[in-house]
Amino acid sequence: MRDRSSTGAALIVMTIALFVVSSLYIFHNMSSFIVEELENSVDISAYFTETATEEDISQVRQLLAQRQDVQSVEYVSKEQAFERFVQTHQQDRVLLEPLEAVGQNPFLASLNIKAKNPENFAAIAEYLGTASFASLIETVDFFNRAPVIDQIIAVTASIRAGAAAVIAILSFIAALVAFNTIRLTIYNSRKEVEIMRLVGASNMFIRGPFLVQGVLVGIAASVITLLLLLLASLLVGGRVESFTGFSLGSFVLSQFFVLLLLELAVGITLGLASSTIAIRRYLKV
Amino acid sequence: MIHYADVTKIYPDKSIALRDISFFMGKGEFVSLVGKSGAGKTTLLKLLLGEEKPTQGEIFFDDIAVHEIRSSHLPELRRSMGMVFQDYKLLDSKTAFANVAYVMEVMGLDEQTIARDVAEVLDIVGLAERSNHYPWQLSGGEKQRVAIARALIHRPLVIVADEPTGNLDPYHSREIVDLLLKINELGTTVLLATHDREIVNRLKKRVLTLVDGRITRDDPHGKFVL
Numbered sequence: 392m393r394d395r396s397s398t399g400a401a402l403i404v405m406t407i408a409l410f411v412v413s414s415l416y417i418f419h420n421m422s423s424f425i426v427e428e429l430e431n432s433v434d435i436s437a438y439f440t441e442t443a444t445e446e447d448i449s450q451v452r453q454l455l456a457q458r459q460d461v462q463s464v465e466y467v468s469k470e471q472a473f474e475r476f477v478q479t480h481q482q483d484r485v486l487l488e489p490l491e492a493v494g495q496n497p498f499l500a501s502l503n504i505k506a507k508n509p510e511n512f513a514a515i516a517e518y519l520g521t522a523s524f525a526s527l528i529e530t531v532d533f534f535n536r537a538p539v540i541d542q543i544i545a546v547t548a549s550i551r552a553g554a555a556a557v558i559a560i561l562s563f564i565a566a567l568v569a570f571n572t573i574r575l576t577i578y579n580s581r582k583e584v585e586i587m588r589l590v591g592a593s594n595m596f597i598r599g600p601f602l603v604q605g606v607l608v609g610i611a612a613s614v615i616t617l618l619l620l621l622l623a624s625l626l627v628g629g630r631v632e633s634f635t636g637f638s639l640g641s642f643v644l645s646q647f648f649v650l651l652l653l654e655l656a657v658g659i660t661l662g663l664a665s666s667t668i669a670i671r672r673y674l675k676v
Numbered sequence: 677m678i679h680y681a682d683v684t685k686i687y688p689d690k691s692i693a694l695r696d697i698s699f700f701m702g703k704g705e706f707v708s709l710v711g712k713s714g715a716g717k718t719t720l721l722k723l724l725l726g727e728e729k730p731t732q733g734e735i736f737f738d739d740i741a742v743h744e745i746r747s748s749h750l751p752e753l754r755r756s757m758g759m760v761f762q763d764y765k766l767l768d769s770k771t772a773f774a775n776v777a778y779v780m781e782v783m784g785l786d787e788q789t790i791a792r793d794v795a796e797v798l799d800i801v802g803l804a805e806r807s808n809h810y811p812w813q814l815s816g817g818e819k820q821r822v823a824i825a826r827a828l829i830h831r832p833l834v835i836v837a838d839e840p841t842g843n844l845d846p847y848h849s850r851e852i853v854d855l856l857l858k859i860n861e862l863g864t865t866v867l868l869a870t871h872d873r874e875i876v877n878r879l880k881k882r883v884l885t886l887v888d889g890r891i892t893r894d895d896p897h898g899k900f901v902l
Contacts, residue, residue, distance in 0.1 A: 590759075590779045
């Protein structure tokens with residue numbers, strides 16, 4: 392290997408560049424995961440009147456489940472609603488005491504509806520208000536939460552667009568830095584190359600080692616990056632999962648070959664391209 | 677062997693380095709190219725090596741038209757020449773042996789041939805015992821002798837030396853010139869560019885005098901006259 396310190400510098404910078412690219416790939420997937428979780432947590436609930444029977448509610452449930460825009464419909468009976476409330480607030484006597492004082496179950500049976508897409512909620516809510524069974528429904532809580540849902544839709548769209556832009560810009564910057572470092576490495580060898588040219592070395596004889604060096608740096612950086620990613624997922628994976636629900640370790644392992652291919656493709660291309668351009672530009676070869 | 681026919685070289689900044697240069701150099705000759713700094717000596721040599729192209733005229737090295745040679749053929753041209761420079765142009769990370777062997781590696785020769793020939797050439801230049809030393813461990817004269825050994829190793833048709841004694845004291849300068857003479861006596865053509873009056877006068881060989889890019893004198897047994 393020519394000039395070890397320059398090659399070492401190129402390896403470090405290339406590793407950083409690949410780490411940035413890989414991290415951004417992981418971040419993109421993580422943000423998609425969070426966005427999907429956010430979208431899936433949104434639902435609307437239709438509360439039925441006291442007089443609505445289980446059979447009535449079951450029919451409404453079937454009608455809703457047949458809709459193209461509905462993902463799932465969950466039936467929560469009066470009793471289940473009561474149990475859930477008590478369980479959720481079992482530590483909070485301030486909320487439970489009035490319930491005990493009333494002496495009866497004030498909760499209504501309901502259907503919790505998840506849409507395939509947050510944009511579908513408005514249509515579903517409208518259907519609930521105008522369908523033949525509308526008189527069975529006491530209230531639909533979508534309209535209260537519509538502004539929040541709209542905000543979530545807007546935020547998730549922004550996250551997706553923003554993540555893509557950040558990925559593109561940072562990847563470009565990382566690649567540029569790696570490119571310039573390799574160019575410097577070749578520039579440092581210009582004296583040696585001048586002598587090679589003057590003693591009659593062929594262009595391929597001169598170019599070859601630099602091109603091979605570019606490729607080897609790309610491969611070595613890919614392997615090191617992958618190891619660093621595995622290490623990072625071990626160190627911070629737990630925290631990331633508890634905060635976002637996204638399992639970093641599982642993702643890295645499941646996407647191991649995709650990440651390796653991505654890094655090899657970027658690393659080798661970058662190494663080869665940098666060497667080729669620098670050789671042509673600085674060495675007139 | 678080497679023929680310049682009405683060669684002119686004008687650089688992009690309009691400076692005229694050479695004007696109407698014409699001369700012929702035969703096989704086995706020893707020619708000194710003399711002139712002040714800036715007279716055009718180095719440019720004349722660069723044209724022969726294909727480092728530059730003439731603005732006008734033709735240059736022939738044997739039957740190779742150097743003035744219109746393609747860049748892909750330049751390595752082959754340069755392998756038939758041996759070059760010696762004022763600043764030696766040795767690779768600091770290689771020993772004297774390796775610096776000389778490098779040329780043969782470039783030509784793809786086997787290790788056995790390289791080992792044998794390099795040892796022989798280092799012996800010719802009187803550096804057999806310094807072959808494992810690096811350039812920074814050698815004196816100026818020794819470095820130049822390594823450079824000459826490198827120029828010789830592949831048995832070139834001509835040795836082109838551009839101010840080889842420029843960085844040397846008179847004692848080492850004399851050694852180098854004597855070495856070039858010895859090489860010439862063994863049959864190699866030598867083209868020596870120099871502004872050292874004493875060397876040229878000692879040699880008593882053919883002298884081409886360059887003044888402001890023109891050849892003003894061509895003496896078969898010349899003296900340094902400017």
